[in-house]
Amino acid sequence: MFYLRVQRIEHSCLFELFWGQGQRLSKTLPFPDLLTTLYQQWEQAYINFYKTINIPLNSEPETKDIWRGKAVASGSIAPRKIDWHGKLIEAETRLLYEFHCWLRNSELFEIYDRIAIASRAAGESETSIDLFITCTPIEVARLPWEAWEFSSESARVKKIRIARVPANIRHESAVHQVKQKRRYPRILVILGNDQKLNFQEDWKTIKQSLNRLAEIPDPIGLEPKKSIDDFKTKISQAIADEQGWDVLIFAGHGNETQMTGGELGIAPGVSIRVSEIAPQLAIARERGLQFALFNSCSGLSVAESLIDLGLSQVAVMREPIHNRVAQEFLIQFLKELANHNDVHQSLITACQHLKTEKNLTYPSAHLIPSLFRHPEDKPFQIKPPSWRQLVRQILPQRYQAVALTILVLISWQLPIQQWLLERRVLVQAIYRQATLRTQTNKSTPILLVKIDEESLEKEPQIRPISRTYLGRLIERLSGAKVIGVDYLLYPPTNDDTKLARSVENVAKRGTIFVFGASQDRLTQKWRYAPNAIANPNWSLSGSMTVRGLYYAELVSAFDSTQPLSYLLASIYQHCIDSSNNIKQDGCSLKSVQLHSLSSPSPLPRISPKFTTYLGYSLGQMWLHPIVDYSLPPDRVFTSISAKDLLERATPNSLDLSQKIVLIIPNYLTAGIDKEGEDNWSAPAAIKYWYNHPHQILTGGEYHAYLVNHFLNQRLVIPLPDLWLILLAALVGAGTVYLEQNRFLQRQKIVIVLIAGTVIYSLLSLELYISSAAIALPIFLPISTIWIYVLPRLLKQKS
Structure with missing residues (x-):
């Protein structure tokens, strides 16, 4: 870092270079009067050119007042026949040529050499060398020092960044003393008020460029029906805001003053002096204000006074600036700032853009901007987030971690899972009915013959059930x-021969039987019907053990006893063709056995072999198929009481040849090992269909639902709440990250969350009904996302 003081004393200029540990060089050059003349000629051509042109930048209509300042003191409106563009280019060329010739005086070679040594020491690194220049008096400061060329072979310098420093700095910069706790820099925008110039374009540019990288409240501007005094008070209070600011941007008119540190035009004919808001600026400096940009005219005195107050960096326009040029500069400057360049490099790049890309449209505009810096501070930069910051943004905060832990524990409890699953199926039942998905033209082939209390009025033997009574039903x-x-x-009784005789008589007419079997809970041995009844020539044995009211029995080729419901469906599928007609060939018991054992279908489309059994080992029921009670019972089965069947004169009217008949107990004491175990309080969906809060679901009805599922090759697979909670946590963390990084605004996030909740719920309901038959949990995953995001939204609102 080098510090160069240039001081004009009468007809000479004193150059003093300071660097390192107190090293200094002092050189004196005569100041050429021609340089002053050429500057004045350039200034006149510059002002006249921009007064006489119309340079469209947007759709806003052009106005006569094109300057971001008061009436221009020099220059005059000339006839349009004068080529002011050519005159300006010529004046700029002559000014810069004379300026560079003066600076290449041999007296300054040693200064060049010292800078070249530092350049060589920098090697191939990308580090720039900062040169701070202080110029007095103001006539010397007006010269385009930023255009000083250091690329001569003698100097062999690499990259010099020129910043200005005022002659007086009375206050220490407070930036290095402020411990920044803000995640994003805060930017205060103050807009002047002028009906002829649209400063709202500056606000749009700021918002579009930095919205994702900084916190930018609404700009401070003159509101209708508000007094000027109230507006000044509002500006003062905003600058001294307790939360502090990192950046201050002013867009409006500006002008130099001798004693008040410059003035800012805030309303037509009304200005606020820098000295008026100096106390508030000092407070803002102590609270972290680092950089100020005054996109207005003639800001030399404004910049010097602010650096004197202790601000870190101030960017200003040294000369009058055309409104469109100011907007173009702001666009490029903020673009570079958004790319995480510091303000010094951003200003240099923006000026380079004006010089190379826009010089024909905006000649000499690249000479106008200047950056004033406090020598002790690094230039302000919106730094990209580090990987640690990214991780911290994604990791849950304390309240999120607590909520997530509670949700995970809830989802791990089987009773809670079952309760949630029951309500999930209930919602599905209501949705089916609301969307008319319960209607079908296809009648169910399942017929339940219910042995109820009324059927047993004349049959006192219930435990065990009378074999003679069963024989009559079968016949x-x-x-x-x-x-x-x-x-x-089981166990055998004296009346088994009577039942066996009835079974044999019916079997000889082509009927295949499936008798219930059960596994002893203590010995784990299977209990079957006696061979006299369940003759292998015409019957199979199927498990009627119900392990869970809401979970279906899994079919496995390795099990010795397949589920009763699966065997019934398998026989029906094997013996009835697609037109519901009985197949004449290939419906022997042997072929049915081979079919059911070699092709244990239908199985869930999500294989339960690994994941489900892994869940079992952890005490979970992951991906275990469920019984779909969202179907109304009348779509699953028809029923007839045993009494009605026996008393019906013509049972053949039931068209039994196309039915799966299941004889079931339908009384309160039904059970294998103890009374009543075959009856459960019906799931919420069944109660909904029957419109009865105390409805009972029997084991036979449970089997009927499973037969229906196997027939239609449709087993609903519920995805575990735990999995979706963890996925929802990632989605919630991602949403918070997008909001924190300004990819999504708060209002949009609310809309997205509400819409996402509705869409996800509908998707879950439709996915359940579809051929995919997947039950996505709704309540806990949605709650997880809202728990993640809602506190953030409420915090932003407050």
Whole structure:
């Protein structure tokens, strides 16, 4: 870092270079009067050119007042026949040529050499060498020092960044004393008020460029029906805001003053002096204000007074600036700032853009901006987030971690899972009915023959069920292709021969039987109907053990006893063709056995072999198929009481040849090992369909639902709440990250969350009904996202 003081004393200029540990060089050059003349000629051509042109930048209509300052003191409106563009280019060329010739005086070679040594020491690094220049008096300061060329071979310098420093700095910069706790820099925008110039374009540019990188409240501007005094008070209070600011941007008129540190035009004919807001600026400096940009005219005195107050950096326009040029500069400057360049490099790049890309449209505009810096401070920069910051943004905060832990623990409890699953199916039932998805033209092939209390009025023997009574029912069901008996006919009784005779008579007419089997809870041995009844020539044994009211029995080729419901569906599928007609060939018991064992289908489309069994080892029911009670019972089965069946004169009117008949108990004491165990309080969906709060679901009805699922090759797979909670946590963390990094505004996030909740809920309901048959949990995942995001939104609102 080098510090150069240039002081004009009468007709000479004193150059003093300071660097390192107190090293200094002092050189004196005569100051050429021609340089002053050329500057005045350039200034006149510059002002006249921009007064006489129309340079469109946007759709806003051009106005006569094109300057961001008061009436220009020099220059005059000339006839349009004068080529002011050419005159300006010529004046700029002559001014810069004379300026560079003066600076290449041999007296300054040693100064060049000292800077070249520092350049060589920098090597191939990208570090720039900062040169701070203080110029007095103001006539010397007006010269375009930023255009000083250091690329001569003698100097062999690499990259010099020129910044200005005022002659007087009475206050220490407070930036290095402020411990920044803000995640994003805060930017205060103050807009002047002028009906002829649209400063709102500056606000749009700021918002579009930095919205994702900084916190930018609404700009401070003159409101209708507000007095000027109130406006000045509002500006003062905003500058001294308790939260502090990192950047101050002013867009409006500006002008130099001798004693008040410059003035800022805030309303037509009304200005606020820098000296008026000096106390508030000092407070803002202590609270972190580092950089100020005054996109207005003639800001030399404004910059010097602010650096004197202790601000770190101030960017100003040294000369009058055309409104469109000021907007173009701001666009490029903020673009570079958004790319995480510091303000010094951003200003240099923006000026380079005006010089190379816009010089024909905006000649000499690149000579106008200047950056004043406090020598002790690094230039302000919106730094990109580090990987640690990114990780901290993604990791849950304390309240989020607590909430997530509670949700995970809730989702791990099987009783809570079952309760949530029951409500999930209830919602699905209501949705089916609301969307008319319960109607179908296809009648159900499942017929339940219910042995109820009324049927048993004349049959006192219930435990065990009377074999003679069962035989009578079976004989009345002659002609059915498949009959299932949801009774454990074990242990043998003296009446077994009577039942066996009835079964044999019906079997000889082509009926295949499936008798219930059960596994002893203590010995784990299977209990089957006696061979006299369940003759292997015409019957199979199927498990009627119900392990869970809401979970379906899994089919496995390795199990010795397949579920009763699966065997009934398998026989029906094997013996009835697509037109519901009985197949004449290939419906032997042997072929059915081979079909059911070699092709244990339908299985869930999500294989439970690994994940489900892994869940079992952890005490979970991951991906275990469920019984879909969202279907109304009348779509699943038809029923007839045993009494009605026996008393019906013509049972053949039931068209038994196309039915799966299942004889089931339907009384309160039904059970295998103890009374009543075959009955459960019905799931919420069944109560909804029956419109009865105390409805009972029997084991036979449970089997009927499973037969329906197997027939239609449709087993609903519920995705675990735990999985979706963790996924929702990631989505919530991502949403918070997008909001924190300004990719999404708060209002948009609220809309997205509400819309996302509705869309996800509808998607879950539709996915359940679809051929995919997947039940996405709704309540806990949605709650997880809202728990993540809502506190952030409420904090922003407050």
